[in-house]
Amino acid sequence: xxxxxxxxxxxxxxxxxxxxxxxxxxxxxxxxxxxxxxxxxxxxxxxxxxxxxxxxxxxxxxxxxxxxxxxxxxxxxxxxxxxxxxxxxxxxxxxxxxxxxxxxxxxxxxxxxxxxxxxxxxxxxxxxxxxxxxxxxxxxxxxxxxxxxxxxxxxxxxxxxxxxxxxxxxxxxxxxxxxxxxxxxxxxxxxxxxxxxxxxxxxxxxxxxxxxxxxxxxxxxxxxxxxxxxxxxxxxxxxxxxxxxxxxxxxxxxxxxxxxxxxxxxxxxxxxxxxxxxxxxxxxxxxxxxxxxxxxxxxxxxxxxxx
Numbered sequence: 001x002x003x004x005x006x007x008x009x010x011x012x013x014x015x016x017x018x019x020x021x022x023x024x025x026x027x028x029x030x031x032x033x034x035x036x037x038x039x040x041x042x043x044x045x046x047x048x049x050x051x052x053x054x055x056x057x058x059x060x061x062x063x064x065x066x067x068x069x070x071x072x073x074x075x076x077x078x079x080x081x082x083x084x085x086x087x088x089x090x091x092x093x094x095x096x097x098x099x100x101x102x103x104x105x106x107x108x109x110x111x112x113x114x115x116x117x118x119x120x121x122x123x124x125x126x127x128x129x130x131x132x133x134x135x136x137x138x139x140x141x142x143x144x145x146x147x148x149x150x151x152x153x154x155x156x157x158x159x160x161x162x163x164x165x166x167x168x169x170x171x172x173x174x175x176x177x178x179x180x181x182x183x184x185x186x187x188x189x190x191x192x193x194x195x196x197x198x199x200x201x202x203x204x205x206x207x208x209x210x211x212x213x214x215x216x217x218x219x220x221x222x223x224x225x226x227x228x229x230x231x232x233x234x235x236x237x238x239x240x241x242x243x244x245x246x247x248x249x250x251x252x253x254x255x256x257x258x259x260x261x262x263x264x265x266x267x268x269x270x271x272x273x274x275x276x277x278x279x280x281x282x283x284x285x286x287x288x289x290x291x292x293x294x295x296x297x298x299x300x301x302x303x304x305x306x307x
Contacts, residue, residue, distance in 0.1 A: 006066070011089035013074050017066035018059035018090075022050030027123075028096050029293065031058045032087070034105020034128070035208065036174035037280060038064055038198035040191070041104075044286035049293065057094075061106060062086055063207030065198040076203050078106075078211025079221045080134050081228035084113035091121060102293055104128025104245075104281045106211070116236040117228070123240070124296035126289065128281045129253055130244035130261035130271065137233050139216045150252050153177060157212040166208060170199045181251040182278025191283070241268040241300060243292040247277035247284065268299070 008015050019039050029049055031042045039058040046056040060067040061083065062076075069076065087110040091099060100123045103111035109132040115122040116133065142148070153173075156162035166173060175192050182188050198204075213219035221229055242265050246255035259271045272292065274285050282289045 008066075009090060009093045010070065011086065011093055013069060013071075013089070014062055014086060015068045015070055016059050016062075016086065016090055016093075017068075018057050019046070020058075021046045021056040022054050024055060026050075026053050026055035027297070028094075028099045029054045029056050029297075030087070030091070030099050030101050030111075031056065031282070032101065032103030032107025032111055033058075033061065033064075034103070034107050034280075035211070036177055036195075036199060037105070037283070038195045040195045041280060041283040042286075043283075045282055045290055045293075048290055052294075054297075059090060060198065061110075063201050063203045065201060067201070069203060075222045076206040076210060077214070077222045077225070078207040078209070079214040079225065079229070080109050080113060080136075080232065081225035082222060083107075083110040084117070084228060085225060086110065087114050088118065088121070097121065098123050100124045100293065100297060102126035102282070102289065103132075105132075105279070108132040109134070112238060113228070113232065115240045115242070116238045117231055119239050123300050124293075125238065125240050125242040126292045126296065127242060127244050129246055129250070129255070130259070131238065131264035133232055133235065133264075134215050135233075135235055136215055136217060136229070154212045154216070157209050158216065158218055163205065163209055167205050170204065171196045174199055177252075178280070182247075182249070182280050182284060183251050184249045184276055185278050185280065185284050188280070188284075235264070237264055237266045239265075239267045241296050242270075243296060244269070244271045245281050245285070245288060245292060246271065246273045247279055247281055248273050248275045249277060250279045252279055 008017050033041050042058050049056045101111040108128045112132040115125045178188050255273050277285045
């Protein structure tokens, strides 16, 4: 029978809580959620992969659910390098030499970074919205007004009012983001209550605020992670087999008609724009996510057999 349980693994910074499905000897697949979401995004995906024989792991990111920092002195960073280092440390702690990754939003960013900087550790990648690595040195450049207005919450978080608002109204604010970002997802309203408790993590506000300040250079990063940020400033390409899933109805980052990310991928790459789907791609389109993962797993299996 497939194993389904909540486990913890300790890294240098965190006790990372993760849900696991499937046989212990199965090929590992790690599924990564974004902001403001949690592992519930993969409830229709993880069990199916487990039934197919894969070992599926769905961690709670730093600042979410039961994941905890192990020391008070550890910086509550939400920068992209921290998310990627957490993923790499998670893989190391579980002694995974190579994994398949799927993620969107914050989780997609972590997955893209590990795939770009440590390609030997990644078998394949399914990324929500393509190349998810932030170009922080270019963040101060203004964007078109139709893009800027969708980022109101990020600018809100740059202020003390935003800190106080997220602290006092985290569940209401995140529920509003769910509605704005997935405007055609009728089921979202009924499912939000399953995820909202993950935002009660004591570090949620600090991690979120730092994430949205650091990406605009309004807050310093963790000095221990600066070497990763320097590597990301060069906008490295992703060479592992990859599929980008984009929600056509995404209310925060609607996909452009022309794929602007294709040049960032140097190996097999495919983009799929999903009609009727918003920002929460795996929960809104579990079958498309499953199909993309299985396509890459089958493809890499065939390549390995031919060698």
